[in-house]
Amino acid sequence: MFPASSSAAPRGLLETHGRYRGRGFHSVLSNRRYELDRCGVHEADALLALVEDSFKESALRWFISEADRARIVVESTEYAGPLPSPPAPPARSRCGLDTVVSLIPTGIGCSVGGYAGDAAPITALLAQAADLVVTNPNALNASNFIRTGERVLYTEGSCIDSFARGAISLHRSRGNRIGLIIEGAAPEAVEHVWNVTNAVRAVHGVDIVDCVVTERPIGTRCVRNESGAYAGRIDAPEVLLDAARGLIDRGANALAVTTNVQGLTSRDYAAHFTGRHANPVGGAEAVLSHLLVRTLGVPAAHAPMMNFKNLKLDHSVVDARSAGEIVSVSGLACILIGLANAPQISPVSRGSRLAEEVGFGDVVAVVSPADALGGVPVLEALRQRIPVIAVQGNSTLLDVTAAALGLPGVVEVANYAEAAGMILALRCGISPESITRPLRALGLAGREAVGNEG
Incomplete structure (x- = not known):
């Protein structure tokens, strides 16, 4: 789906296997860990290409488990058995349900x-x-x-x-x-x-x-x-x-x-x-x-x-x-x-x-734990300019935040009550920036542009 990336060579790889024989072929399920150099790779589409070009076999599941501006660590479960070809993308249409x-x-x-x-x-x-x-x-x-x-x-x-x-x-x-x-x-x-x-x-x-x-x-x-x-x-x-x-x-x-x-x-x-x-x-x-x-x-x-x-x-x-x-x-x-x-x-x-029939074009926002943003839905949403709402109150054992990934377009909220309010704002056409403070003032070049909080 994505073009090859010359920077995708893993610096480290750890894997475990489950082997079996069935239906006349030999197949392997492997859990692998890749450490990837991401220098110069900061956009969502480039990150997706970097990750998906690194897999040795078809990845059933993967996520970024560590990230900084120099590297990312990806954990994957891969399958070497036969999988059907990806389906042809459906015609893009909206059902009208947010x-x-x-x-x-x-x-x-x-x-x-x-x-x-x-x-x-x-x-x-x-x-x-x-x-x-x-x-x-x-x-x-x-x-x-x-x-x-x-x-x-x-x-x-x-x-x-x-x-x-x-x-x-x-x-x-x-x-x-x-x-x-x-x-x-x-x-x-x-x-x-x-x-x-x-x-x-x-x-x-x-x-x-x-x-x-x-x-x-x-x-x-x-x-x-x-x-x-x-x-x-x-x-x-x-x-x-x-x-x-x-x-x-x-x-x-x-x-x-x-x-x-x-x-x-x-x-x-x-x-x-x-x-x-x-x-x-x-x-x-x-x-x-x-x-x-x-x-x-x-x-x-x-x-x-x-x-x-x-x-x-x-x-x-x-x-x-x-x-x-x-x-x-x-x-x-x-x-x-x-x-x-x-x-x-x-x-x-x-x-x-x-x-x-609901398509991704019907999606008004993707909501995710704020420290687990390194998966396909978040990166695809950012690539397609769909708002990502990161909930700080849903902590995980990871630390893959918007800051660690260096990706713009993430709206951080404290909890799911705030996330629900942000979704209502998006549905009403209200900019998330306009309901948070400080509010950036346009046209104030050369000095700090902060809105009047009074």
Whole structure:
């Protein structure tokens, strides 16, 4: 998509692998770290080109984890297996609904949204300030609990990236046909999955067209990167993809997956429940769903089959943001409910009733944690001169700020209440600069141009 950049040669590279054989080919999932020289590269489009030209294989997920004026560090999960060619960009059209993209990246310790559905209230607030909000599933997922609504588009991360690039539109769905992949596990765990699934069918009316229990483990594993952020690995992607293809052949147009996430230390997981550690399973979940969406072109989401096991906590009452997980045995219910109306990626409904087609041209703003601005949606928004609202009150374990990236066009606010106000201003055609102080005065060349604060 972007031209090659001669300055993209990595100064350092660290990688881990998950290897498998399936369908007659050898394929590799790799977590890599690149240190890139960015001297002279400061515009958003040049940064995107620099990053995307550095990958050895197709990147399922990447983000800038460190940045200054001389270099950037990129952490990626790459896939050497076959992926379909990128779709032809859809015709650029507006549905007329002012749309906000609210980014809550998983696995980086977001203080708002990094736990169990604790970004649902701010998502509902932003949805009242806009016509539609596109947000990550982990912003809303809280195991047995989820808060969504007509104005919220429950959209997996790689879909948001493709949406920001203009490669896809999001087609609002009035009802998806969900296929459920259950990793083979102990009988009591699988029986609990059946009970959760039946409860969601009975209470929420979700259409589960078919389910498959895999004969072999999928092998979803946590991987912690050098930055402290979490990525993931899949031991047997062919087991996942074979099951998914079978469900699509039987009429599914959305995919839910539940597996036991491995490589999770009790100490880190316990610290997460006290609000002192990033969600260790988030990166693994993202890698799995990215692989499904990139390969098969349907909405997908992952949930842990068992939220915790033999977990030793200092106190039985956990951080309020994690409470949804601690009171739920399984993480499955929320993704089944969320996927029921998740937007489709293709205009071919395959069983869904589709409403409006939302394109990136409908986006009035992208909202992101202020110290995690190094991802595709933010850089694409800046490249296309769409306002980026950086929320200082949503801290992460990264420090990739507007100042570190050296990029103009970012509006910083203290919290999501201010972000909602800024969205209302943008929708009304009010310049963000005009409602902040000091107000720059035009025409005062040669001296400090500050507005009258009285």
